[in-house]
Amino acid sequence: MVGLRLVHLIENHSDELVEDFLSGIALSPRTRGLQKVPPEELRARLYEVLRHFSEWLLTKTDRDIEQRYVELGMRRAHQGVPLADFCWALVMVKENIWHFLNRQAFAHNPVELYGEMEFLRLLDQFFDRALYYVAQGYEQALRSAPQTSAAHAAD
Numbered sequence: 001m002v003g004l005r006l007v008h009l010i011e012n013h014s015d016e017l018v019e020d021f022l023s024g025i026a027l028s029p030r031t032r033g034l035q036k037v038p039p040e041e042l043r044a045r046l047y048e049v050l051r052h053f054s055e056w057l058l059t060k061t062d063r064d065i066e067q068r069y070v071e072l073g074m075r076r077a078h079q080g081v082p083l084a085d086f087c088w089a090l091v092m093v094k095e096n097i098w099h100f101l102n103r104q105a106f107a108h109n110p111v112e113l114y115g116e117m118e119f120l121r122l123l124d125q126f127f128d129r130a131l132y133y134v135a136q137g138y139e140q141a142l143r144s145a146p147q148t149s150a151a152h153a154a155d
Helices: 004-012 014-027 029-036 039-051 053-058 062-078 083-103 110-154
Strands: none
Touching: 004 014, 004 039, 004 053, 004 083, 004 110, 014 029, 014 039, 014 083, 029 083, 039 053, 053 110, 062 083, 062 110, 083 110
């Protein structure tokens, strides 16, 4: 059993985690570029993932993550958010989850400990893939940008 208690904690406290994240990015000089994104859009996107975190970790495929995060990377690139700022925001989400879980009670027996270790591995794997696919989305957006500019210049 993959640390389901931890997954449910995240899902049940997704509102709190989202608000902590929004407060953190508002204060961080490393995420200034995210000010170009409406806060409600950031809130909705993050809430959607955290509220259904068990699906993202346990049932979504690599292809699902790729599709979601390439699209998101392209969107942020079109919004003018620097890639580094968006990557740092993803790191902040992961760190907020870690801090939240550290405040909670952890395993009381070896079986729970194994499940929680497996959960932490899946958590890292999810965010590593999200970062990779976000960067892919940015690259796709950059490749398509010159073509769009050239097409407009011909008009």
